[in-house]
Amino acid sequence: xxxxxxxxxxxxxxxxxxxxxxxxxxxxxxxxxxxxxxxxxxxxxxxxxxxxxxxxxxxxxxxxxxxxxxxxxxxxxxxxxxxxxxxxxxxxxxxxxxxxxxxxxxxxxxxxxxxxxxxxxxxxxxxxxxxxxxxxxxxxxxxxxxxxxxxxxxxxxxxxxxxxxxxxxxxxxxxxxxxxxxxxxxxxxxxxxxxxxxxxxxxxxxxxxxxxxxxxxxxxxxxxxxxxxxxxxxxxxxxxxxxxxxxxxxxxxxxxxxxxxxxxxxxxxxxxxxxxxxxxxxxxxxxxxxxxxxxxxxxxxxxxxxxxxxxxxxxxxxxxxxxxxxx
Amino acid sequence: xxxxxxxxxxxxxxxxxxxxxxxxxxxxxxxxxxxxxxxxxxxxxxxxxxxxxxxxxxxxxxxxxxxxxxxxxxxxxxxxxxxxxxxxxxxxxxxxxxxxxxxxxxxxxxxxxxxxxxxxxxxxxxxxxxxxxxxxxxxxxxxxxxxxxxxxxxxxxxxxxxxxxxxxxxxxxxxxxxxxxxxxxxxxxxxxxxxxxxxxxxxxxxxxxxxxxxxxxxxxxxxxxxxxxxxxxxxxxxxxxxxxxxxxxxxxxxxxxxxxxxxxxxxxxxxxxxxxxxxxxxxxxxxxxxxxxxxxxxxxxxxxxxxxxxxxxxxxxxxxxxxxxxxxxxxxxxxxxxxxxxxxxxxxxxxxxxxxxxxxxxxxxxxxxxxxxxxxxxxxxxxxxxxxxxxxxxxxxxxxxxxxx
Ligand SMILES: Cc1ncc(C[n+]2csc(CCOP(=O)(O)OP(=O)(O)O)c2C)c(N)n1
Numbered sequence: 001x002x003x004x005x006x007x008x009x010x011x012x013x014x015x016x017x018x019x020x021x022x023x024x025x026x027x028x029x030x031x032x033x034x035x036x037x038x039x040x041x042x043x044x045x046x047x048x049x050x051x052x053x054x055x056x057x058x059x060x061x062x063x064x065x066x067x068x069x070x071x072x073x074x075x076x077x078x079x080x081x082x083x084x085x086x087x088x089x090x091x092x093x094x095x096x097x098x099x100x101x102x103x104x105x106x107x108x109x110x111x112x113x114x115x116x117x118x119x120x121x122x123x124x125x126x127x128x129x130x131x132x133x134x135x136x137x138x139x140x141x142x143x144x145x146x147x148x149x150x151x152x153x154x155x156x157x158x159x160x161x162x163x164x165x166x167x168x169x170x171x172x173x174x175x176x177x178x179x180x181x182x183x184x185x186x187x188x189x190x191x192x193x194x195x196x197x198x199x200x201x202x203x204x205x206x207x208x209x210x211x212x213x214x215x216x217x218x219x220x221x222x223x224x225x226x227x228x229x230x231x232x233x234x235x236x237x238x239x240x241x242x243x244x245x246x247x248x249x250x251x252x253x254x255x256x257x258x259x260x261x262x263x264x265x266x267x268x269x270x271x272x273x274x275x276x277x278x279x280x281x282x283x284x285x286x287x288x289x290x291x292x293x294x295x296x297x298x299x300x301x302x303x304x305x306x307x308x309x310x311x312x313x314x315x316x317x318x319x320x321x322x323x324x325x326x327x
Numbered sequence: 328x329x330x331x332x333x334x335x336x337x338x339x340x341x342x343x344x345x346x347x348x349x350x351x352x353x354x355x356x357x358x359x360x361x362x363x364x365x366x367x368x369x370x371x372x373x374x375x376x377x378x379x380x381x382x383x384x385x386x387x388x389x390x391x392x393x394x395x396x397x398x399x400x401x402x403x404x405x406x407x408x409x410x411x412x413x414x415x416x417x418x419x420x421x422x423x424x425x426x427x428x429x430x431x432x433x434x435x436x437x438x439x440x441x442x443x444x445x446x447x448x449x450x451x452x453x454x455x456x457x458x459x460x461x462x463x464x465x466x467x468x469x470x471x472x473x474x475x476x477x478x479x480x481x482x483x484x485x486x487x488x489x490x491x492x493x494x495x496x497x498x499x500x501x502x503x504x505x506x507x508x509x510x511x512x513x514x515x516x517x518x519x520x521x522x523x524x525x526x527x528x529x530x531x532x533x534x535x536x537x538x539x540x541x542x543x544x545x546x547x548x549x550x551x552x553x554x555x556x557x558x559x560x561x562x563x564x565x566x567x568x569x570x571x572x573x574x575x576x577x578x579x580x581x582x583x584x585x586x587x588x589x590x591x592x593x594x595x596x597x598x599x600x601x602x603x604x605x606x607x608x609x610x611x612x613x614x615x616x617x618x619x620x621x622x623x624x625x626x627x628x629x630x631x632x633x634x635x636x637x638x639x640x641x642x643x644x645x646x647x648x649x650x651x652x653x654x655x656x657x658x659x660x661x662x663x664x665x666x667x668x669x670x671x672x673x674x675x676x677x678x679x680x681x682x683x684x685x686x687x688x689x690x691x692x693x694x695x696x697x698x699x700x701x702x703x704x705x706x707x708x709x710x711x712x713x714x715x716x717x718x719x720x721x722x723x724x725x726x727x728x729x730x731x732x
Binding site for chain 2: 032033035036037038040058059060061062064065088089091092127128129130131268297298299300302303304305306309310315316319
């Protein structure tokens with residue numbers, strides 16, 4: 001039984017890939033620079049050395065090619081885990097993901113499975129250049145046939161990836177890159193929560209904050225600050241964006257009466273819109289305030305010197321908390 | 328042709344069982360360079376490399392690419408390369424000092440960029456990727472403009488139309504299609520200028536690049552594809568992108584490809600001139616593969632020691648494009664110490680200007696987030712801009728109250 005009191009998310013993902021590859025010889029890792037270099041974030045570090053070039057595949061620089069061939073490998077019985085180097089580079093593969101990967105199981109009347117996992121380091125906060133900081137999850141969540149998850153801590157990073165790989169559906173696994181080096185506890189023998197279950201990470205009674213991936217930590221900090229001001233804020237880590245565990249959000253909101261949804265992606269047509277609508281339907285008589293959303297603007301992700309203003313931080317989320325509590 | 332092909336297929340398949348086919352020894356072995364060398368030239372192919380200046384700095388002739396430059400023009404190429412390298416080194420230092428978030432160095436690729444860049448006419452149009460600092464120099468783009476996106480204050484930093492030099496493109500390969508479309512427009516306009524698209528050996532794997540080859544061939548577009556094969560795409564060697572030399576790809580699309588010594592500025596100039604001339608005179612696209620080497624890291628975030636041996640770089644340092652031209656210029660007596668000293672001085676001045684401008688480069692105004700999202704405006708952007716301005720003003724109000732005003 002291995003218990004790591006402090007392990008980074010990047011190392012937990014590496015351990016997860018390792019565990020998946022050991023458990024199932026059909027699991028393959030593929031992508032740009034994933035071999036010798038170990039990926040630009042070193043998430044696949046050492047895997048090629050231990051599993052060989054047949055299972056850890058440096059691909060040509062072609063994202064449509066990566067996902068298209070992953071689909072073919074999956075049809076042949078493999079379980080490819082494809083890495084897209086950065087969020088903004090998934091679009092050359094968008095066609096394969098949306099028109100092919102998502103729909104193939106349905107088109108074959110359930111006769112074929114395409115268990116492709118796509119790992120995408122996403123979202124901002126690392127001072128990068130254009131196309132390296134985007135949050136395109138809503139663009140995928142709108143498409144039926146894909147499952148979408150995003151862990152926020154090492155334990156989830158470890159377990160959710162293995163669950164995604166073991167499952168028979170295509171999963172997009174969004175890795176919060178600015179949290180790669182955050183450390184948290186990992187017990188590799190514990191029994192993990194189901195892949196699509198949301199989790200309450202802070203309990204509170206006045207208001208619910210719902211977030212996933214990189215924004216969970218921001219929301220936990222907000223809850224701490226709010227507590228000092230005498231406000232009791234509950235934080236729900238959604239963990240999964242498609243499907244969303246609305247039951248957990250609903251019971252939290254039935255208790256607190258207020259909901260603020262936080263994500264980095266633009267608010268307009270974002271995942272917050274879906275959550276606000278569903279929770280309003282489910283909890284209309286419990287709500288003391290409209291569901292508020294905090295997120296990115298309807299503008300391209302800005303140059304890095306402006307990202308601190310663009311990204312929802314402590315102040316912007318607290319402001320929304322205050323507004324919700326003022327109703 | 329078709330009938331013959333069908334007949335062949337029948338014999339190949341007809342009656343022969345799998346096992347037999349398996350045992351059969353292949354009649355012809357694939358040439359070595361295609362089987363495993365992934366586009367790295369073996370000795371025979373070295374001969375295919377267009378070269379006008381040997382690594383030792385000796386002038387040689389090529390039957391198809393003659394060029395005759397005055398001492399002044401030759402000195403100009405030298406100056407361009409030295410100043411570009413100096414600018415590049417300055418930018419690398421500024422990144423180390425935290426003034427830039429990232430830098431993509433062109434160290435080693437000066438000849439490919441200056442040679443091709445100086446082949447262009449003012450009315451030609453350039454579509455670069457993100458490392459074409461030397462080409463930008465040739466286009467007259469102020470080098471400090473190139474640094475804004477690496478500092479994180481903008482996503483571009485210059486007006487593409489003021490120097491016919493488009494914005495840097497980070498998504499690899501995309502710009503080859505833009506170049507092709509632009510060239511189709513040039514052709515429709517009846518203009519006689521040409522378009523050039525730069526990309527890397529790694530980018531050559533992108534579907535967009537294949538599609539740009541198809542479009543440009545089908546429409547006979549006046550576009551030159553200039554691939555700088557610096558042999559590495561971050562950690563992946565060219566072998567991971569292709570099993571045939573890249574220049575040979577053009578043939579399958581229906582236009583010529585040529586491989587040029589990318590560390591030979593004269594050859595790069597001569598070949599690019601010829602390709603542009605072809606394009607201008609209605610003969611369609613051409614692919615140039617400049618075979619060169621990335622001497623530094625992919626970017627300042629990269630650690631090449633993880634994936635490549637030092638010896639390789641050392642071997643390429645011996646082929647340094649700047650040294651090569653300098654040796655030639657000195658042997659011909661085209662430069663003297665005073666001239667070289669003057670260039671050093673000019674380099675220092677350029678370095679200082681770049682430092683000063685970058686350090687003084689202000690952060691953009693916060694509200695710039697909402698600028699230029701649409702050309703004609705958009706109600707949602709207006710609403711969000713107003714909300715955000717009010718939110719920010721609330722801090723100013725709170726500060727004022729705290730200060731008792
Ligand atoms: C579509 C896309 N995928 C991945 C990347 C990340 N990336 C940036 S540069 C690079 C390597 C490019 O190599 P090459 O085309 O040979 O050009 P070089 O950088 O060597 O000049 C990669 C993988 C990207 N920019 N765009």
